[in-house]
Amino acid sequence: MIGFTELTVSYGHTRALDAVSGAAADGEWLGVIGPNGAGKTTLLNALVRLVTYDGTVTVCGQPAGRLSRRELARLIAYVPQRPLLPPDMTVSDYVLLGRTAHIGYFGFETGTDRRICADILERLDLAAMSRRTLRAMSGGELQRLVLARALAQEAPVLLLDEPTSALDLGRRMEALELVDDLRRERGLTVLSAIHDLTLAGQFADRLMLLAAGQIVVTGPPATVLDGSLLARHFGAGIQVLATDTGDLAIISRRLR
């Protein structure tokens, strides 16, 4: 599990996060939603200590602030919004980077590391292209590849920052279904920032709505995805429709 208390992050004089508290239990998927600039990415960055923060973060019972980089990377795997993908790196080399925290400072990958990565590539249908370079991969494949690298970290907590923003609608669904399958198979705690409110409602167990660096509400999707609440923070045209399958569809209506 991962929990954070009174988390505050400032960029200069701007408060990007203001005393935010929350937690995701073992195996839970917590979706972080909110308009641009609400602090979603900052929250994820703080949890992996990419920005300095005040407050406490606890990962699997350990205070994250006291862990070394290696120890932290064994507990939290992080998929950034726009990963940097060296075009001439091969797929298998890229996934092996995920093993960094398990390899000694002067060491090199062992057969175990390679086997773990091969299994993950197999699971994510990437095994056939393990010798390809990243330049030869499609957007959907790259998305799975970045996920594969995160899984290679074998961390119990997975942070995803807008994991599907680069994908078309069908690919988004596939990608999130994959994350959902993987978290059930591996008992992962998932914390994801997610723009698409409809998808957020379909996949997350609970949603946390952030606005201007503060938590507006945390709760089950049915509670958080409330028409008037969303309209207040995302814009007046937002409407929530219930489909006949029981899903909530969030659309934005033109006002003129």
Add this chain to the structure above:
Amino acid sequence: MTTASPAWRAGGDGHPARGHAIQAALGPAAPATASAAASPSAAGHAGLAPDNQAEPLIRQSADGAAPAGQRAADGPPSPVARPGQRTPRVATPILLASLVLLIAVIVGVAVGPAGLTLPQVAAALATKLPWHPHVAVSPLNAAIVWELRMPRVVLGVLVGCMLAGGGAAYQGIFRNPLADPYLLGVAAGGGLGATIVVVSGGSQALLPLAAFVGAAGAVTLTYLLGSSSGQAGESEAARSGTGSILLAGIAVAALLTAVQTYLQEQHTATLATVYSWILGGLSAATWSDVWLILPYVAVSAVALLVHRRLLDVLRVGETEATSLGVNVRRLRLLVVMAATLGVSAAVAVSGLIGFVGIIVPHAVRLTVGPSYRTLLPVSMIGGAAFLVLADVAARTVQAPDEVPIGVITALAGAPFFLFVLRSRRARQDLS
């Protein structure tokens, strides 16, 4: 298959604005005035060009060279690996490079203005072997081979190894293909140290020490200034660190070059001596030079080599490397320290030999691929071979006079460097 959206950033190595980069990198090729001491570090100015951590929107519009990776990702994905895309195994390229180095060393020992024949050279070499066969060797021949050519070749191996290895390591640690080993002020500091000794009429024996102290001191100053200003940035400390260190490098180099130029202007009589040191060379090589720098080079080379896997991790950027468990600040400090130690030692005995640190790693990158686990050792071996051969050219093309080796490396290096840039672009356009 879908195409990658621009939101997926590509490109582990920076793509600095090319025109500027070429101009800056050509700096060391033609140090027209004595004050060009800092010009090898001018390539470092190009190093400030984008770290490619900027917003993708900016990169797309402002930096024409940047979207190579995106273009690549947009291309039709091929179902199988194309030839040359596989990362070759590490051992084969190292063996091949070692073979090239062996040939270079043989050529280096065998060729010279004295016109010894191969059997004469072999016989002279044999005299120092244990249990050597009894061969008649004139003392002159033995001296030419053992006291003139051998130390020169061995020193060329050490210096070339360090310059190319340091260049490759800097390109990795600053994630910039145009970084060279003089990036953080080694050239300006070494130049100032040497100038001080020359203009003050100090003993020539002091020159290596002064150059070493100047070079290492300049990098230390750069690092202290750069990393302390980097801590002010509260967001992504690792990222701001690189930028401020490079900026500090430029400031320190400019400052030291100004001092050096001033000293030169005050002592115009010694201009020629300073100038020849700046151009660099191995002509004064002795065994004592070799023994002097060997420990530094050995420690530096080993320290760089043990970091080659982490340099590969850094190819995904400092932020992601951090989230993968790398302490980027510590890694950068250790690699810079290791490279500075070796490069300062090399500069101390050979002056400022330009271009080796850029063209050798790039040539190697083109042949064996971008992974530092192969790139770094092969660059070291290749740099050694390149410098030995350049030195052979330096002492033969105009024999018995010598052409400064910096002229040779630049003459060979500049066209080659343009070729590398062109073929890089061509490859990107094709894919």
